[in-house]
Amino acid sequence: MDSAGKPTQHNDIYAVIDLGSNSFHMLMVKVVGGSVQVIGRVKRKVRLAAGLNDSLVLSKQAMTRGWECLALFAERLQDIPSANIRIVGTATLRLARNVKTFLAEAEAILGQPIQVISGEEEARIIYLGVAHTSNCDSNRLVIDIGGASTEIIVGQGFQPMLLSSLNMGCVTFLERYFENNELSEANFNAAIAAAEQEIRTVSDQYLQQGWQNAVGASGTVQAMQEILVGQGKDEVITLPRLEAIMQQALACGHMDQLNLPGLAQERKQVFPSGLAILIALFRVLNISGMTLSGGALREGVLYSMLPQLQHQDVRARTMQSMMVRYYIDQQHAERVADMAATLASQLHQQWNLASFEGLAMLRSGALLHELGLLIEYKNHHHHGAYIISHAELPGFTRAQQQLLMALVYNHRADIHKEILSKQTMTSVLLAVRLTRLLRLSVILSMRRRYEVLPEVQITAQAEALTLTLPEGWLDHHPLMRAELEQEVEYQQQAGWQLSIE
Missing domain, CATH: 3.30.420.150 (Exopolyphosphatase. Domain 2)
Known part of the structure; x- marks a missing residue:
């Protein structure tokens, strides 16, 4: 309510209702950080098509099931501007000869027009x-x-x-x-x-x-x-x-x-x-x-109401939204992603890093590696992985989301190989290789300044990695030396060979 006691209009909230032949669905979202955040889903099994007889007449029982469902939906629509609501009917309503009877009562219940769309x-x-x-x-x-x-x-x-x-x-x-x-x-x-x-x-x-x-x-x-x-x-x-x-x-x-x-x-x-x-x-x-x-x-109906989100790269839009919503240092995220790309470019043919969109997943992991810092530092890699596991990430399949979670979980500290092993489409070997490159990229970028990033070379003999830094560079960066030496131990504990020169 506003100060006058009137309902507040939620101009950033949108609702779509789909009157399907099997189920009626209502989707409610809020536009947050350049992306959509689902704030409500309601689904009811109406089986409207089961009430359509051979003469294409919809039974009173089927229509009643539909009206009862819409009465539940109607309450959620009351505070949303009409311009932010779309209701569409599909195959059964296209076919029913008595569709006007159903629509008249349905529109009265919802207080909104219903559009029956063609196939x-x-x-x-x-x-x-x-x-x-x-x-x-x-x-x-x-x-x-x-x-x-x-x-x-x-x-x-x-x-x-x-x-x-x-x-x-x-x-x-x-x-x-x-x-x-x-x-x-x-x-x-x-x-x-x-x-x-x-x-x-x-x-x-x-x-x-x-x-x-x-x-x-x-x-x-x-x-x-x-x-x-x-x-x-x-x-x-x-x-x-x-x-x-x-x-x-x-x-x-x-x-x-x-x-x-x-x-x-x-x-x-x-x-x-x-x-x-x-x-x-x-x-x-x-x-x-x-x-x-x-x-x-x-x-599809929802995005037609959101012209500001149309025709963008879906994955890039998701990354940008996550960085805004979770206050990620975008400049540093790009810095780590650039370092990861530099390392990957030297190995991507030998290690076949482009398979299963591996290079794109490495970049995404780098951009989101500090996702969990909003919660706390010590276990931020675990918090970030949890968020990724449970977030809606348009542009990523379930398998890609699983890989992204594993990369963020393992970008620092102890390596949990069992998480890396739970890949449903990407090979476990690729997940391991991407993890190793991301971990090194995070360490090499720890000063959070482009001008102090070293010129590095990385080579591989099978799975044994050698990271070569400029002569004398480690002597001038004792903290970085200590971090890299610790990383050698972490990777050795996981059964991976890493040498620093």
């Missing part, structure tokens, strides 16, 4: 949501399996090039092919065959366009990834892995018995139908591997 517009917004939250310079394929439609997009940067919205989804396929709740080969085969037929209507143009990376932006893809991680595998989804998961589901026999490690309870009902659609997509489009994106429709 092509939904695909475009989904792609922008992925582009604004995931870092990728090459062509990418984006897949989003919704409750009643599946969007397929190929684009580059922030520009979608091919857009399709197909009439298949995890709720509609559940009703059509798994109505008896049996997990049988007949049910799976029928669902996969129907999905393949639908995908083939657009597949030729996608195969001709081509892509370098494939990402999934839906709950189905997230569920598959969580199952893989829950079973001790890395996060890359492949066709053999999907088919193996289907065999595990078949072994359960019935939806009531479906119990796979990593499968969340809330995803179980639509899991088989989503899996069937995903298998069909992999088969028809010859997808070799897929990872989970950082955002989709809601994020």
Whole structure:
């Protein structure tokens, strides 16, 4: 409340509501330090598509479920300016012949207009949501399996090039092919065959366009990834892995018995139908591997309201935001990053540091190595690692975030090799090599002045490193000598050989 007792308008808070065919979602964010900070997420399983009959009439029961959910959302919207709110409806509301009945009551509940978007517009917004939250310079394929439609997009940067919205989804396929709740080969085969037929209507143009990376932006893809991680595998989804998961589901026999490690309870009902659609997509489009994106429709709608954050390098925006929010000394962070780049440039071919975006991860680790100083000095490397582990970092995959956490955790003091060993995509050897270079960069930059940085040479014989400093330099810098000698001991304790000359 302000001094007059009126509600305060939160001009820096934004809300997006997505009226999906399976779930209704509300996302609330605050713009902080040049980036968005999520301050609220609400999700309710409405299964609107399940109430759509063969005549495309939405049942009163389904509409009531939707209205009851929106009544919960409405309270959170009261203090947000209308200009900062967007509400969109997707496939089921596109199809329903009695949609005006649903919308009239829904808009009265929310006090806001609802926009029912076309399939092509939904695909475009989904792609922008992925582009604004995931870092990728090459062509990418984006897949989003919704409750009643599946969007397929190929684009580059922030520009979608091919857009399709197909009439298949995890709720509609559940009703059509798994109505008896049996997990049988007949049910799976029928669902996969129907999905393949639908995908083939657009597949030729996608195969001709081509892509370098494939990402999934839906709950189905997230569920598959969580199952893989829950079973001790890395996060890359492949066709053999999907088919193996289907065999595990078949072994359960019935939806009531479906119990796979990593499968969340809330995803179980639509899991088989989503899996069937995903298998069909992999088969028809010859997808070799897929990872989970950082955002989709809601994020695309959100960033359309934030022109100041559009068309920026996603990872650079995240780095800048983290440095501002946690009061990192940006000049020193850049100094350490420059030193790390200098060392890496002398070894990057021999040590293959460019693989898995290793050089970019080294720079990011250098920029964030003092992240935890805002809490306290002694264990600031642990605090920084904790923040990274639990922060939303647009532009970084889960595997990259895990590597970044390991680098910051190990940039000083004792080396914890078990943390370095927990990499799901990056090789452990690369994580070790990046850690060693970051540690040396931090020590060599400890005076926090560019003019006292030494001209250094670094060489490697296999994994044995030799750091060569200018003649007499160590004699004039006794503290640096002591720090480097201590670092030799730290690395020896970890089983790594380091020599200082």
